[in-house]
Amino acid sequence: MKFFGFKGGVHPPENKIQTENQAVEILAAPKMVFIPLLQHIGVPLTPCVEIGERVLKGQIIADSEAFLSVPVHASVSGTVKKIENLPFPLMGNVQTIVIENDEQEEWTTLEKLPEWKNSTKEELLKVIRSKGIVGLGGAAFPTHVKLNPPADVKIEVLLLNGAECEPYLNSDNRVMIEEPSKVIEGIKIMKHILNVDSAVIGIEDNKPEAIEAMRKACQGTNIEVMPLKTMYPQGGEKSLIKAILNKEVPSGKLPSAVGVVVNNTTTAAAIYDAIVNGLPLIDKVVTVTGKGIEQPKNLKAVIGTPISMLLENCGYKEEVVEKIVMGGPMMGMAQLTLEVPVIKGTSGLLALTKQETNYCKPKACIGCGKCVDACPMSLEPIMYARLAEFSQWEEMAKYHLMDCIECGSCAYICPANRPLTEAIKIGKAKLRTMKK
Ligand code: SF4
Ligand code: SF4
Incomplete structure (x- = not known):
């Protein structure tokens, strides 16, 4: 498979080395x-x-x-x-x-379904819900909902997020290294539920051991491992879809709009434990x-x-x-x-x-545009900080504020240390309150 990359992004110091070899x-x-x-x-x-x-x-x-x-x-x-x-x-x-x-x-x-291949989609989703499974990549979205897209939507590819692109973290990395067969079996269960043939696991290239472990575990299956050039926030759903499949999810839409469901690799392991072991x-x-x-x-x-x-x-x-x-x-x-x-x-x-923590006091914006270049969602963070200063919440919405994934790349790259993520979070909270 070809690696396509995604727009924007930053590369902060990885700081993974301290725990990448520490067994759980x-x-x-x-x-x-x-x-x-x-x-x-x-x-x-x-x-x-x-x-x-x-x-x-x-x-x-x-x-x-x-x-x-x-x-x-x-x-x-x-x-x-x-x-x-x-x-x-x-x-x-x-x-x-x-x-x-x-x-x-x-x-x-x-309650468990070790013979899950004989179970219906509805039976499997019911157990996944009853075991409290949510997306473990950070968003905590209920997994049984994600695995049940509307009937008129055809899912063609299941993408597995093993990017773990946040600096310092190695929890997904260790699960892939230590329990690769659980991850693969969980993926097979998800493929069965979604009725898809194709699954791809995206793993950043700063996790060679996980790439090798998952490749070995994939042998004889139609699940593929795709090494990704390390770049934050590659684990964001829309970035991952662009990097692996070169597809753009339209503004305000879910990955299913382009025939894709994305789940985290640790979630896959949790699905296996839920279905096969009843955990x-x-x-x-x-x-x-x-x-x-x-x-x-x-x-x-x-x-x-x-x-x-x-x-x-x-x-x-x-x-x-x-x-x-x-x-x-x-x-x-x-x-x-x-x-x-x-x-x-x-x-x-x-x-x-x-x-x-490297905290520095904010200075005036110098209009360099680095925040715009770094934004993986093609937004204009510079405008959010300006508009938030004057409580222009509705104007922020016109600049697609709700498409922001709060990845913090804009604030990280800003040479003037503008409080961009704070402005974004406040703006979103205000807009949600105004909607009620
Ligand atoms: S926090 Fe939002 S605006 Fe800033 S780079 Fe990330 S997606 Fe773009
Ligand atoms: S990166 Fe910072 S200084 Fe540069 S345009 Fe954006 S907000 Fe202004």
Whole structure:
């Protein structure tokens, strides 16, 4: 296959070397787990357990009938101690179920479909939903919805995002290296659901071990591995489609508009576990790194583990840390407290020093246009900062603000350190409020 590349993008220091060769270690579950009821794009869930109730590992503890929703599960067996609003890593407070771990590891009965080839699309999607599977590349979009495009849309290609283009992160990389057959089996299940012949796994060329592992696991299948020239934000759906298939997804449309569904490689492994082993999504591999960490690692932690535990396990050097980020440095969220939990979408925890955060005061825009050149969505970030200064939210919409994927490439490249991503996030929030 030919590599086509995508428009724009930047190449920040990769900082992957610290954890790329660190095999995943299992972190023991904590005494208390904190399970927020909003871990997917969509509406918050309603608890289906009560305070004082005993729950089994893997049991559904909250769900919703809303179209865009998936349940959450107990990640330990134990007793529900509290259901209350607690700090949430993606902003503000969210209703959270607190379970005291009884350390019995007593599992609920697990529904599974090991003979999945004999199952219908509907049966498989039902199980994928019931196991709480969401996109693990960051967006946390419910996977059963993504795998069920409208009947009049013909999907021709399934693309797998193994780019992991954010600096510092190696969680997808390690899953591909350590569990390649799970990823491939998960892809086969998705192909069966979507009724497509063709699947391509895109992996950036700074992950040679993952490329080799996935190539070996692909042998004898019609799944192909495509090495991609490392460039941020190649993992964005539209960038990946352009880089591998040379197709442009029109403004405001989904990848299915060009006959493509994109899913993350770690999501593929989670689908395999859900269908074949009956396992709900109750743990996640998290890269813990940054100069504020003595022993950078890739840890597998149960959902609901406070991030303080992961940091302490890796030798957290509080005195030198300027900022804690959940996710990568480009799109991750700065954390105000260490008492927020690991959630389904957590791929990394960065303990960054002053030198790494590299904060400089904003200066006046010099009109260099570098932000426009770097934008993978062909937008004009320079206009967003100007318009936001004067609260011109509707004007921002005319410049296709809602197509922005908040990748941060414009802010990264700006020589004047203009707060472009902040302007974009505020503008989007204002427009959403105005729509209501
Ligand atoms: S405008 Fe949005 S999509 Fe374009 S570079 Fe900036 S953050 Fe990324
Ligand atoms: S990169 Fe920064 S300085 Fe250059 S045009 Fe964009 S906002 Fe202005």
